[in-house]
Amino acid sequence: MRRSSRFSRWFLLCLLAVAVLLRPFEHAAAVVPQAPPAVVPDQQTYEAVDAFLQEQMAAIGLPGAAVVVVQDGVPVHAAAYGSADNSGRPMTVDTPVLLASTSKSLTAIAVMQQVEAGRLRLDEPVRTYLPWFTLQDSRASAITVRHLLHQASGMASKDTAFEGSFAQHPQALEEGVRDLADSPLAGVPGAAFGYANANFNVLGLLVQTVSGQPFGDYMRQHVFDPLDMSHSHATRAAALADGAAAGHSLWFGTFWQQTEVPAPTTGMPSSTMYASANDLGRELSMLLDEGQYRDGRILQPDSVRAMLKPGVRVDGSKMYAMGWFTRPLVESVPAAEAADNASLPLLAEHQGEWGNSHTYLAMVPSTRLGVALVINANDTSAPSRLKAIDTNILRILHGQQPIPAVVQEDWLQRYSWAVALGLLVAELLSLWLALGVLLRSGGTYDGGGRLPLLAAGLAALALDAFALWLCFIYAPARFDTGLLVIIRQFPDVGVSLVPVLGLAILWAVPRTVWLLIRALRPGPHGVT
Numbered sequence: 001m002r003r004s005s006r007f008s009r010w011f012l013l014c015l016l017a018v019a020v021l022l023r024p025f026e027h028a029a030a031v032v033p034q035a036p037p038a039v040v041p042d043q044q045t046y047e048a049v050d051a052f053l054q055e056q057m058a059a060i061g062l063p064g065a066a067v068v069v070v071q072d073g074v075p076v077h078a079a080a081y082g083s084a085d086n087s088g089r090p091m092t093v094d095t096p097v098l099l100a101s102t103s104k105s106l107t108a109i110a111v112m113q114q115v116e117a118g119r120l121r122l123d124e125p126v127r128t129y130l131p132w133f134t135l136q137d138s139r140a141s142a143i144t145v146r147h148l149l150h151q152a153s154g155m156a157s158k159d160t161a162f163e164g165s166f167a168q169h170p171q172a173l174e175e176g177v178r179d180l181a182d183s184p185l186a187g188v189p190g191a192a193f194g195y196a197n198a199n200f201n202v203l204g205l206l207v208q209t210v211s212g213q214p215f216g217d218y219m220r221q222h223v224f225d226p227l228d229m230s231h232s233h234a235t236r237a238a239a240l241a242d243g244a245a246a247g248h249s250l251w252f253g254t255f256w257q258q259t260e261v262p263a264p265t266t267g268m269p270s271s272t273m274y275a276s277a278n279d280l281g282r283e284l285s286m287l288l289d290e291g292q293y294r295d296g297r298i299l300q301p302d303s304v305r306a307m308l309k310p311g312v313r314v315d316g317s318k319m320y321a322m323g324w325f326t327r328p329l330v331e332s333v334p335a336a337e338a339a340d341n342a343s344l345p346l347l348a349e350h351q352g353e354w355g356n357s358h359t360y361l362a363m364v365p366s367t368r369l370g371v372a373l374v375i376n377a378n379d380t381s382a383p384s385r386l387k388a389i390d391t392n393i394l395r396i397l398h399g400q401q402p403i404p405a406v407v408q409e410d411w412l413q414r415y416s417w418a419v420a421l422g423l424l425v426a427e428l429l430s431l432w433l434a435l436g437v438l439l440r441s442g443g444t445y446d447g448g449g450r451l452p453l454l455a456a457g458l459a460a461l462a463l464d465a466f467a468l469w470l471c472f473i474y475a476p477a478r479f480d481t482g483l484l485v486i487i488r489q490f491p492d493v494g495v496s497l498v499p500v501l502g503l504a505i506l507w508a509v510p511r512t513v514w515l516l517i518r519a520l521r522p523g524p525h526g527v528t
Contacts, residue, residue, distance in 0.1 A: 204269025
């Protein structure tokens with residue numbers, strides 16, 4: 001009896017010890033955040049997407065847009081709204097639109113095809129395939145194919161002079177890469193993320209070189225045709241022949257104007273290919289099916305996984321894969337709730353921003369959901385307004401309410417057109433005052449002595465110097481791009497800046513010399 005009692009006490013103590021040991025695990029399990037349940041969009045959801053897009057188009061004044069939603073590798077919704085150009089031609093889901101940076105995802109497909117064929121190796125230096133490739137910095141010899149795909153080559157984003165070019169000839173791609181020889185490196189190859197269109201232009205030339213085909217021909221034969229992307233094009237001429245939508249820009253923050261901005265063949269691999277919303281949906285279907293499209297295989301599953309695997313950190317939880325940004329899908333939870341990023345599905349996305357078009361591609365590999373959006377317009381002074389449309393579509397597709405757009409651009413970008421217009425007014429006023437003095441009847445000046453005349457000349461020179469500093473130094477550094485790109489991609493800014501620069505450069509010297517001569521020439525009152 002005593003032995004039984006001792007055993008019972010011992011057994012109870014063991015149970016108590018186990019309970020104490022398990023308590024921390026019990027608590028930990030209770031606080032582990034759970035991933036939000038997958039939401040499968042239905043017809044009501046698609047109607048909400050349509051209603052939201054039409055509401056935004058009316059509020060912002062956008063001319064045309066098209067959207068396609070893919071689920072489980074199949075297009076489940078497609079819609080288009082508005083007009084493709086000033087003629088009133090309707091926008092359709094098959095209307096080609098200038099893609100801008102969503103071109104990169106297509107180029108990444110071509111690169112991985114060449115990797116599969118054994119003609120390219122991801123960790124091989126670029127110079128293995130382009131022996132002449134060079135930059136100002138000798139470290140450029142270490143740039144590999146993988147560095148380019150991950151936007152980690154060290155090349156600077158301001159190496160975008162091609163964006164101001166209208167070149168359309170077939171040799172433009174190689175010429176543009178050769179022109180990089182005078183460019184510096186902004187960082188050590190492979191050390192950090194550094195977005196530059198030049199990375200993907202070099203990749204396009206690599207595909208062209210190792211395949212033995214012009215890049216545009218390669219894309220048609222090995223990417224567009226196998227994916228039935230019949231309304232996708234590598235050149236502007238082919239897109240226009242297929243009824244491409246005309247681009248539009250917001251002028252002076254007030255009205256939308258059909259605008260022609262450069263789309264040179266130099267930038268095909270990074271920025272200047274064209275595609276319709278339907279065609280982009282087919283690209284998404286293939287990637288979500290791990291390289292399979294209908295009865296054909298475009299890529300091997302391992303290649304697709306490599307493309308979408310986060311490779312280099314951008315900031316916070318955002319990373320860059322190969323032609324895709326990746327981040328947690330915060331749009332899958334209510335905006336007011338703080339979600340643990342580790343519990344959220346991975347989103348792969350890329351936006352395309354050009355002077356007159358906006359595009360967006362996104363997919364959630366774990367739920368096999370994808371969305372493609374094309375808009376034949378862009379507000380370069382506040383592109384965040386259109387980017388908010390992208391994320392709000394994701395919210396709606398995941399059962400959440402859209403949230404108001406927050407304009408993120410600083411005052412200089414938002415009102416750059418006003419700054420340029422103000423400079424033009426100031427330069428024209430300076431011109432009028434100087435001519436009023438210099439062309440005064442009798443050829444003499446009686447303004448109270450030499451000092452006022454010299455002061456006026458110095459003030460005019462100071463205005464010219466400020467205009468030149470703003471245009472050639474501050475603005476290019478602030479926007480990390482060249483002046484020519486600013487003038488041609490921001491047309492409402494360019495229309496004022498060109499005459500400002502003409503007056504500040506061509507008129508400044510003769511005006512100053514003329515004023516000095518008049519100030520020093522004796523007149524009836526001692527001065528001229």
